[in-house]
Amino acid sequence: MKKRKVITLAIEDSLSSIQRVDDIKTKLESRNYTVELQKTKKPDTPPSKNFTDRIKKQEKFIKHLNQKVLESEVDGAVYSLTHFPTNSPPELILSSITRQDVIRDVLLTFDGSSLSKLPNETIVGLSNHRNAKQLHSIRPELAQEFLFEEPLSQFENWFSHDQKNKALLLPFEDLNPEKFSNQTKTFFVPLKHFVPAPCQGTLSIASLDDTKLSTTLYNLLDNPRSRVEAITERVILSHIDSKLVPSAGIHATVRGETVHVMVQFFSDPPDKNINTHRDLPIRTYLESATKFATDLNTMVNES
Numbered sequence: 172m173k174k175r176k177v178i179t180l181a182i183e184d185s186l187s188s189i190q191r192v193d194d195i196k197t198k199l200e201s202r203n204y205t206v207e208l209q210k211t212k213k214p215d216t217p218p219s220k221n222f223t224d225r226i227k228k229q230e231k232f233i234k235h236l237n238q239k240v241l242e243s244e245v246d247g248a249v250y251s252l253t254h255f256p257t258n259s260p261p262e263l264i265l266s267s268i269t270r271q272d273v274i275r276d277v278l279l280t281f282d283g284s285s286l287s288k289l290p291n292e293t294i295v296g297l298s299n300h301r302n303a304k305q306l307h308s309i310r311p312e313l314a315q316e317f318l319f320e321e322p323l324s325q326f327e328n329w330f331s332h333d334q335k336n337k338a339l340l341l342p343f344e345d346l347n348p349e350k351f352s353n354q355t356k357t358f359f360v361p362l363k364h365f366v367p368a369p370c371q372g373t374l375s376i377a378s379l380d381d382t383k384l385s386t387t388l389y390n391l392l393d394n395p396r397s398r399v400e401a402i403t404e405r406v407i408l409s410h411i412d413s414k415l416v417p418s419a420g421i422h423a424t425v426r427g428e429t430v431h432v433m434v435q436f437f438s439d440p441p442d443k444n445i446n447t448h449r450d451l452p453i454r455t456y457l458e459s460a461t462k463f464a465t466d467l468n469t470m471v472n473e474s
Contacts, residue, residue, distance in 0.1 A: 175203050175204060175205045176203070176204050176205070177204070177205045177206075177207060178199060178204050178205070178206050178207070178246050178247070178384070179206075179207045179208075179209055179245045179246050179247075180192065180195070180206060180207070180208055180209065180245060180246065180247050180248070180249050180376070181208075181209045181211060181236045181239045181240070181244075181245040181247070181248045181249070182208055182209070182210060182211070182236075182248070182249045182250070183210070183211060183212075183213060183232070183236075183250065184210035184211055184212040184213075185212075185213075187345065188249070188250070189208070189210070191249075191251075191344075191374055192208065192249050192374075194269075195249065195267075195269075195374070195376070195392060196208075198391060198392060199391060199392070202391055209239070209244075209245050211235070211236065211239075213228075213232050214232075229254045230254065230256050233248075233250055233254045233255065233256060234256060236248035236250060236377075237256075237259065237260065237263055237377055240263060240377055240378060240379060241260060241262060241263070241379070243379075246378060246384050247266065247376045247377060247378040247384070247388060248376070248377045248378075249374065249375070249376050250374075250375065250377075251344075251370065251373065251374060251375070252265070252268060252370040252373040252374065252375040252401050252405070253368065253369065253370045253371065253373065255370075255375055255377070255405075257409060259377070261380075262379055262380055263377045263378070263379065263380065264377070264378065264379075264380040264385060265375045265376070265377060266376050266377070266378040266384075266385040266386075266388040266389045266392075266393070267374075267375065267376040267388045267389060267392035267393045268373060268374075268375050268393055268394065268397050268398040268401050268402075269373070269374050269375075269392060269393070269394045269397050270372050270373045270374070270394065270397040270400065270401065271343070271344055271372035271373075273343050273372070274343070274344075274367050274371050274372040274422065275342075275343050275359050275360070275362065275365075275367065276302060276305075276340060276341065276342055276343065276359070276360050276365045276367065277340075277341065277342075277343045277346055277357050277358065277359055277360065278338055278339070278340050278357065278358045278359075278360050279338060279339040279340075279341075279346070279355055279356070279357055279358075280334075280338045280339075280355070280356060280358065281334040281335055281355060281356070282356060283356030283357070283358055284338075284358065285358050286306075286309070286310060286358070286360055286361075287310075289310065289313065289338055291312050291313065292314075292336060293313055293314070293336060293337065293338050294313075294314045294315070294316055294336060294337050294338075295313050295314070295315050295316070295337075295338045295339070295340050296315075296316050296317075296318050296337065296338070296339045296340070296341075297315055297316070297317055297318070297340055297341070298317070298318060298341050298342070298345060299341075299342075299368070300417045300418045301368050301417070301418045301419065301420055302340050302341070302342075302365070303315055303317070303418070304418040304437040305364060305365045305366075305418075305420070305435070305437075306340060308364070308437070308441060308444065309364055334355070340360070342367065342368070342371050342372070343359075343372065344371065344372045362422075362433070363433075363446070365420070366420025366421065366422050366433045366434065366435035366446070367420060367421075367422045368419070368420060368421070369404035369405060369407070369408045369419065369421040369422075370401050370404055370405060371422075373397065373400075373401045375401075376388055376392065396425045399423075399425055399430060399453065399456060400423040400424060400425055400430065401423075402456075402457070402460075403423040403430050403432060403451065403456055403457075403460045404421045404422065404423050404432075406457060406460040406461055406464065407421050407432070407434070407460050407461075407463060407464045407467070408421055409464075410461055410464030410465065410468070411436075411464055411467055411468060411471075412468055412471060415436045415437075415471065418436075418437045419434075419435070419436055420433070420434065420435035420436075421433070421434050421435075422434075425453065426450075427453075428452065428453050428454075429450040429451060429452060429453055430450070430451040430452075430453050430456050430459075430460075431448065431449075431450050431451075432448060432449050432450075432451060432460070432463065433447075433448045434446070434447055434448065434449075434463075434467060436467070436471060438471070443471075445467070445470055445471065447467075447470070449463050451463065
């Protein structure tokens with residue numbers, strides 16, 4: 172009997188991270204690999220509502236996971252591509268990029284009400300600034316409450332009391348419907364008003380470049396369509412004005428020979444908000460995405 176090879180992956184020790192890596196384990200184990208997870212807890216620091224502070228804390232943790240790869244303590248590090256540092260070491264590559272089938276934001280209510288049907292006294296729980304801006308643009312009268320750290324557990328606790336006066340708005344990737352009561356119902360909010368965040372629902376594995384393992388991970392796990400979509404989003408994000416990043420919605424979808432990109436930016440005053448889209452030729456998607464970002468910056472400056 173052929174001996175199973177062992178692949179060790181570093182992940183965050185959280186319920187959501189462990190759930191997301193299940194598909195990776197299943198695929199590798201079906202090809203005669205044994206997957207061992209090295210779970211690492213985030214430092215116990217007070218939660219912050221400041222976007223920059225939260226990003227810095229997340230990137231610091233991701234760098235810690237990447238360091239385990241660089242020191243050959245693990246074979247790869249698994250995390251959301253949303254958090255992959257822009258200045259990562261050149262020795263590291265993204266050997267695998269995959270996306271969820273559904274990349275949308277979802278509204279949870281006790282009766283399945285749509286966003287337009289929510290009573291004005293409803294309090295909406297949120298996990299990010301993008302959703303806050305998007306919600307305010309179409310239902311400014313609704314009160315908002317932020318729950319940032321480990322959304323799954325906090326949302327469960329927050330939503331377990333007085334459901335009739337509360338709703339939840341969050342990315343579908345943060346949702347585990349089985350964890351909520353049977354009375355809770357979901358409603359996908361309109362994509363045109365709630366453009367997903369760049370690389371939302373996208374999982375990546377960072378490993379050392381030019382190794383047999385990186386080739387194995389790429390061949391067994393990588394999704395070419397997901398890679399094109401995610402990289403398109405990251406290219407645009409990296410070229411836009413930094414003040415637009417916290418609430419930016421950027422969503423790419425491969426459609427035949429083109430990459431359809433939806434973009435949503437929020438400004439002050441609101442009449443300068445931008446909600447637009449463009450089809451990019453897939454053969455030149457990198458250059459076209461950079462050009463689109465340049466045009467977007469021009470639109471923002473002229474608005």
